[in-house]
Amino acid sequence: MKIDIIKTLFTRFLSSVLTLFLLVSFLFIIIRLSPGDPTDNYISAKLGTELSEKIAEKFSLNQPITNQYFAFISNIIRGDMGVSYNYRLPVFEVIWQYFSFTLVFASISFILQITLSIWIALWVIKKRKRWLDNFLTNSSIFVYSIPAFALGVALIYIFSFNLNIFPISGLKSLDYDYLPFFSQFLDKLHHLVLPLITLSAGGVALFYKYIKESMDELNSQTFILNLRASGLEDNVILRKHILPNALRPLISVAGIELGILLGGALITEVIFSLPGMGRLTVDSIFSRDYPLVIGCVFTAGAVMILANFLADIAKLRLDKRLIKGILN
Amino acid sequence: MKSAIKIIHWLLFLWLLLIILRFELIIDYLSLIFNYISLFLGDTSSAIEVLNFSFVDASLSTLIFLLIIPLMLIFRKRLHFIKGKLNFSFAFLIALCFVFLFAPIISNENPEFSKNLSVTKLLPPLSSVQQIELNPKMDRELTKLEIFRKNSEKIIKPPFNDNVIMADSVLLNDKIIFYHNNQPNEVERNSLNFKDEIPVIEKRIFLLGTDEFGRDLFTRLIYGTRISITVGLGAVLLSFIIGIILGFIAGYQGGLLDIVLNRFTEIFLAFPVIYLVILILAFFGSSIFSVIIVLGISGWMSLFKIVKSEVLSIKQKDFFSTAELVGLSKLQILSKEIIPLIIAPVLVNLVFLFSNVVLAEAALSYLGLGTGNSFPSWGSMISSGQEYITKAWWLIAFPGLGLILTLFSTNSSGMLLGKMINPRIK
Numbered sequence: 001m002k003i004d005i006i007k008t009l010f011t012r013f014l015s016s017v018l019t020l021f022l023l024v025s026f027l028f029i030i031i032r033l034s035p036g037d038p039t040d041n042y043i044s045a046k047l048g049t050e051l052s053e054k055i056a057e058k059f060s061l062n063q064p065i066t067n068q069y070f071a072f073i074s075n076i077i078r079g080d081m082g083v084s085y086n087y088r089l090p091v092f093e094v095i096w097q098y099f100s101f102t103l104v105f106a107s108i109s110f111i112l113q114i115t116l117s118i119w120i121a122l123w124v125i126k127k128r129k130r131w132l133d134n135f136l137t138n139s140s141i142f143v144y145s146i147p148a149f150a151l152g153v154a155l156i157y158i159f160s161f162n163l164n165i166f167p168i169s170g171l172k173s174l175d176y177d178y179l180p181f182f183s184q185f186l187d188k189l190h191h192l193v194l195p196l197i198t199l200s201a202g203g204v205a206l207f208y209k210y211i212k213e214s215m216d217e218l219n220s221q222t223f224i225l226n227l228r229a230s231g232l233e234d235n236v237i238l239r240k241h242i243l244p245n246a247l248r249p250l251i252s253v254a255g256i257e258l259g260i261l262l263g264g265a266l267i268t269e270v271i272f273s274l275p276g277m278g279r280l281t282v283d284s285i286f287s288r289d290y291p292l293v294i295g296c297v298f299t300a301g302a303v304m305i306l307a308n309f310l311a312d313i314a315k316l317r318l319d320k321r322l323i324k325g326i327l328n
Numbered sequence: 329m330k331s332a333i334k335i336i337h338w339l340l341f342l343w344l345l346l347i348i349l350r351f352e353l354i355i356d357y358l359s360l361i362f363n364y365i366s367l368f369l370g371d372t373s374s375a376i377e378v379l380n381f382s383f384v385d386a387s388l389s390t391l392i393f394l395l396i397i398p399l400m401l402i403f404r405k406r407l408h409f410i411k412g413k414l415n416f417s418f419a420f421l422i423a424l425c426f427v428f429l430f431a432p433i434i435s436n437e438n439p440e441f442s443k444n445l446s447v448t449k450l451l452p453p454l455s456s457v458q459q460i461e462l463n464p465k466m467d468r469e470l471t472k473l474e475i476f477r478k479n480s481e482k483i484i485k486p487p488f489n490d491n492v493i494m495a496d497s498v499l500l501n502d503k504i505i506f507y508h509n510n511q512p513n514e515v516e517r518n519s520l521n522f523k524d525e526i527p528v529i530e531k532r533i534f535l536l537g538t539d540e541f542g543r544d545l546f547t548r549l550i551y552g553t554r555i556s557i558t559v560g561l562g563a564v565l566l567s568f569i570i571g572i573i574l575g576f577i578a579g580y581q582g583g584l585l586d587i588v589l590n591r592f593t594e595i596f597l598a599f600p601v602i603y604l605v606i607l608i609l610a611f612f613g614s615s616i617f618s619v620i621i622v623l624g625i626s627g628w629m630s631l632f633k634i635v636k637s638e639v640l641s642i643k644q645k646d647f648f649s650t651a652e653l654v655g656l657s658k659l660q661i662l663s664k665e666i667i668p669l670i671i672a673p674v675l676v677n678l679v680f681l682f683s684n685v686v687l688a689e690a691a692l693s694y695l696g697l698g699t700g701n702s703f704p705s706w707g708s709m710i711s712s713g714q715e716y717i718t719k720a721w722w723l724i725a726f727p728g729l730g731l732i733l734t735l736f737s738t739n740s741s742g743m744l745l746g747k748m749i750n751p752r753i754k
Contacts, residue, residue, distance in 0.1 A: 022591070034611035142732075150710065266602060266691075282695065297604075
């Protein structure tokens with residue numbers, strides 16, 4: 001059994017490395033195919049072409065493309081992603097600054113999504129009202145259909161302009177540096193309320209639908225009927241027997257969702273101008289900061305793989321029989 | 329017995345409503361078509377010269393509009409879907425199809441038309457201005473071609489028109505005085521366009537208000553719907569073709585291609601694809617075609633998985649080996665044996681893919697990477713409206729509502745379709 005698990009881990013690791021390698025190679029090809037040359041910036045009427053040639057030589061841009069590719073790959077293997085053009089800092093430092101925010105933001109949102117959706121589903125099942133059930137199922141599709149930017153803009157309009165309860169954008173107030181520690185924390189939380197609602201609404205609706213569907217299916221199965229006939233309380237059946245089984249299909253969806261969240265909540269960050277990975281990625285793409293683009297996409301891919309891996313482990317904890325399925 | 333409203337009733341209702349509301353316009357379009365046919369018979373080369381997109385668009389949609397419902401009624405025995413029960417999402421999707429097909433009939437304004445900015449800028453919904461039509465000066469005999477051009481400009485509105493003046497209010501004296509923000513201006517009475525001795529001064533109502541350039545939001549929304557749906561349908565069609573062909577090859581032959589494609593799918597399913605889409609569009613430039621192609625290429629993976637697994641299971645069946653032994657070619661096997669069997673799950677997948685693509689296109693337009701400024705689309709309308717959020721809520725509310733309702737209708741009808749196909753899932 002233990003050897004099996006180690007083998008699984010090893011093959012998983014190898015295949016994720018291969019995936020990341022292919023991803024990075026794909027990016028390299030796209031960037032090389034795209035029109036425009038970084039050295040074009042250094043050509044002008046006064047300078048002639050000398051400076052641009054010098055720059056090309058310094059960054060080995062005049063070497064054959066295969067050599068450049070191998071140099072690029074070997075640098076990545078050594079953990080050197082290069083230096084960002086805009087920030088003039090090593091790529092990993094820039095990414096770490098932004099990723100720390102995304103990590104906190106995504107984790108809060110993820111926990112919020114899971115707990116809220118489970119809580120609502122349990123509440124609805126306990127209530128046993130058909131109209132409530134139908135209403136929530138339909139409204140979950142509706143909420144899931146609202147695009148993040150429409151929801152975000154609507155929230156800003158209602159709560160920031162008309163009611164003036166929450167700030168429009170950013171993460172800190174102007175007087176942030178002069179506040180005591182606890183108020184600093186509250187200030188950040190205050191700024192994060194609207195972004196968290198924007199980011200989490202769709203996820204809550206999606207998870208709710210998944211949990212509710214599998215709970216309904218379990219509810220009609222014979223082993224639940226058996227438990228009920230043997231006189232177990234409804235509450236206990238719900239918590240001990242239905243909920244753990246209903247969580248299983250949720251976990252793979254949750255893994256993907258966590259990966260996407262950690263890769264950066266693109267639209268939400270753009271609307272509320274938050275310093276996260278999504279905005280960093282898009283900004284670096286728009287400003288053609290190639291090393292940073294590769295770094296960001298690499299991070300998003302790695303995080304996605306990690307999240308899927310975590311989801312598999314969670315599934316394994318719930319059901320040991322699944323080891324065979326994950327092995328492949 | 330409870331009598332439910334069926335889809336055919338809704339179709340008929342929309343059709344009759346449009347005919348009643350736009351009767352004059354339809355007659356105008358028809359007369360323009362006859363005009364063109366007579367021009368074509370007389371002077372073919374110049375007739376081909378004056379052919380442009382908006383004329384073809386208007387005449388085609390008029391013809392389709394007039395023919396489609398009678399044809400549906402004639403063939404109603406074969407069309408089973410029109411007898412289905414109507415619900416909100418079907419109703420909305422059908423209305424969307426109407427907007428997509430018959431945009432020139434629903435609104436005969438030009439989405440880019442802007443004139444007299446001081447009067448028409450950022451008007452709230454249901455506000456109105458006075459519209460004065462001037463008479464274009466023609467001092468010589470008109471040829472047949474020029475008559476057609478003139479008529480066509482009168483009916484199909486061009487983006488620029490010097491002969492129209494928008495004003496807050498108009499005074500009719502021996503000179504015509506009109507006001508722009510309380511500033512009086514005047515024109516000669518005889519330069520006006522007369523219809524039965526009465527000068528043409530109309531009240532122009534902006535149903536959903538105007539945007540920051542004084543353009544009619546309703547018309548922009550109608551044409552924006554067209555762009556969004558075109559992108560959605562195009563990308564879905566592309567994904568469908570790629571997914572079904574690659575899935576068939578991978579399932580049928582296996583081998584190296586299967587392994588490569590599997591790895592490829594794995595990468596793309598294990599990655600937020602939107603970043604790659606943004607990357608490609610930002611580096612290679614974005615237009616409506618590149619958006620369709622990139623979104624189409626980024627969406628076929630789930631379809632590939634479904635088709636591959638279905639083909640693998642069908643391959644074991646007897647009828648499949650019979651088809652092979654009879655000597656059907658691969659294309660025939662694909663189109664006659666496999667597609668009819670797998671069309672149901674594929675269709676459900678396509679519906680969800682459509683809603684994903686529409687959402688992605690809106691998000692891309694919101695980021696400024698969409699179909700460009702030349703076409704209004706929901707996402708770009710929301711993103712440009714965000715600047716005026718304090719002054720003009722309608723700039724965001726209506727495109728946003730359109731987008732949300734479209735996604736909701738697509739998602740819920742996708743679920744309904746899934747339920748019909750696989751009743752075990754509740």
